[in-house]
Structure formats: C-alpha cells, structure tokens
Amino acid sequence: MPLVKNGKIIDDPYLRVLDDAPVPDDTAVIVPAERLLADAGDFALRAGRTGVLWPNARNVSDLVPHLERLSLVALIFPTFRDGRAYSQARILRERYNFRGELRATGDILRDQFLFLHRAGFNAFEVAKATDASAFVDVIRRFSVFYQPAADGQSIALRRRLDHTGSRSATNSMA
Secondary structure (H helix, E strand, O other): OOEEEOOEEEOOOOEEOOOOOOOOOOOOEEEEHHHHHHOHHHHHOOOOOEEEEEOOOOOHHHHHHHHHHOOEEEEEEOOOOOOHHHHHHHHHHHHOOOOOEEEEEEOOOHHHHHHHHHHOOOEEEOOOHHHHHHHHHHHHHOOOEOOOOOOOOOEHHHHHHHHHHHHHHHHHHO
16 A cells, blocks of 8 residues: 655555554554553553554544654544544644644545645555555645645745735835
8 A cells, every 4th residue: 555655655664563463662663542552651662663543433632641652643534434533633733733644544535635634644545556646746736725724834825924024124125
C-alpha cells in the first residue's frame, strides 16, 4: 500500500505490530490503541519510534498522556462516509498541539484528500497505487484558501493584509 507523506510518495518506515506479536526495540512500529494503553510503560522505554493505530470511535483525549512519546497517530476511516477521524485530526492538531505524523488510513478516497490535508493529516495510506500520484498532485495544485484549518496554511485574507501592509510601509517611507 503506497504511503503519501508531506506531498511525496515514500516507503513506510513503520512496521505494524498487531495483537501480541513481539515489538522490536529499535524499529519504528505502529501498534493498536489497546496495546499502547495496556503497555504504555514498556512503549515509553523503547528506543525506536512508536505510533498508534487509533479507532475513530475512541476519544482522542485518551491519547493525551502519551502524545509526547508518540511520533505517529494513524486515524482510521472504516468507511469513506464516516468522518469522525476528521474531527479527531483537528482536535489533535489544534487542541492538543500534536506535531508528529498524522496518518489517514482505511477507506479514504482521492476526492477527500484535500479535506484530509486541511484537517491536519500529513500522511495517507492509499489503497490504490494509481491514486498516490493524484494525492501528491492535489497538494501542489491548491495554494490559497479562504477558511482557516489545521494544516497551518495562511488564509487569503491574511496574505492580502500582509501584502498590503508591506506596501503601506514602503509607501510611507517614500
């Protein structure tokens, strides 16, 4: 499954460790939420990076005590019609200031990519290899937005005011 991260198609550096499989100490891993919460002390001592596969029916506030130690949170879209992970992403970025990798996984469609990106996702597990390049293209295609979002992009009004302000300062010096 292709991984698109920060506008590039890359190999996934994380190993998914499901159920009770042993967790290698020096490898980047993604573990299910239940396992992370049950063995939080062990995961805090790992040398490798740790990520969590977080279901969209679970409250993200349960992650708060662990966010400092997590390098990745993968939010699950069980079906493209279920948008709870959008809200989880915004909450993680805006309320809890999570700056690590925020990955969308599950049933995501190319039509949703820009909205996912605006909600704060910076990595996407793409089911179809043919969609990966389309996902990359969307980031390059749009550079100006009218609504503020969790992606950190400056909105059109802010850009306009910044540009006008710099011209006013230049004109007042003349």
